[in-house]
Amino acid sequence: MGLLLHIEELTKAYGPVSVLNGVSLTLDAGQSLALTGESGSGKSTLLHLVAALDQPDAGSIRLDGVEIATLDDSGRAALRRDRIGLVFQQFNLIPSLTVAQNIAFQARLSGRHDPARCAMLADRLGISALTARYPEDLSGGQQQRVAIARAVANGPALILADEPTGNLDEATGDAVLDLLLDLVRDTGAALMMVTHSTRLAARLDRRLHLSRGLLSAAPLVA
Numbered sequence: 001m002g003l004l005l006h007i008e009e010l011t012k013a014y015g016p017v018s019v020l021n022g023v024s025l026t027l028d029a030g031q032s033l034a035l036t037g038e039s040g041s042g043k044s045t046l047l048h049l050v051a052a053l054d055q056p057d058a059g060s061i062r063l064d065g066v067e068i069a070t071l072d073d074s075g076r077a078a079l080r081r082d083r084i085g086l087v088f089q090q091f092n093l094i095p096s097l098t099v100a101q102n103i104a105f106q107a108r109l110s111g112r113h114d115p116a117r118c119a120m121l122a123d124r125l126g127i128s129a130l131t132a133r134y135p136e137d138l139s140g141g142q143q144q145r146v147a148i149a150r151a152v153a154n155g156p157a158l159i160l161a162d163e164p165t166g167n168l169d170e171a172t173g174d175a176v177l178d179l180l181l182d183l184v185r186d187t188g189a190a191l192m193m194v195t196h197s198t199r200l201a202a203r204l205d206r207r208l209h210l211s212r213g214l215l216s217a218a219p220l221v222a
């Protein structure tokens, strides 16, 4: 499968605090990448830049050959809606919508709502019995799984997941990663996943470690 994401020499500072100092990486369609690094090392910052939610100070991010910096606001919104599945640490579920409506939300916006796929995802994530409930009636781990279902409901080319198993017990976290890796295998999506778990990171195709604003190969066992 071909190159999907090409990041070159990315830098980002917040005021005097330099967070990314020249980050480069490539990711192929159908490939999974674990991103590790200490708290505050810039992992979320990197995902935000790739998701076009924030702009780098310098460097290049190309998705399918398209330089994200050349897109205007609506182009970036379309990219997030149609090509990228985002799972962030804040789940950002819509309180006035049920679980089922939350899961379908992004897919409906992009005109790709598929009820059978939503049902399959809810089943795989163990939240089928919760679809009529509202987010405030769910535990943190249940909300996290709703956010994951929503992120992948419309078959994104790139799944960006920031600690997607952070609120889950080990067995549920394993099941969530099983689903993400099945989607990578079955749909050819690429997965970039931040995790603090070396055990989970070991199940992905590649591992990179972010430290002092630079990426390096992460050891299999920390």
Ligand SMILES: Nc1ncnc2c1ncn2[C@@H]1O[C@H](COP(=O)(O)OP(=O)(O)OP(=O)(O)O)[C@@H](O)[C@H]1O
Pocket (backbone or CB within 6 Å): 014, 017, 019, 037, 038, 039, 040, 041, 042, 043, 044, 045, 046
């Ligand atoms: N909007 C912002 N304004 C100022 N500083 C920021 C902003 N966002 C992040 N930072 C700083 O950038 C650094 C990297 O933060 P980031 O959230 O990317 O780290 P992280 O590796 O994802 O951490 P964690 O594992 O704790 O989630 C931190 O020092 C943080 O305080």
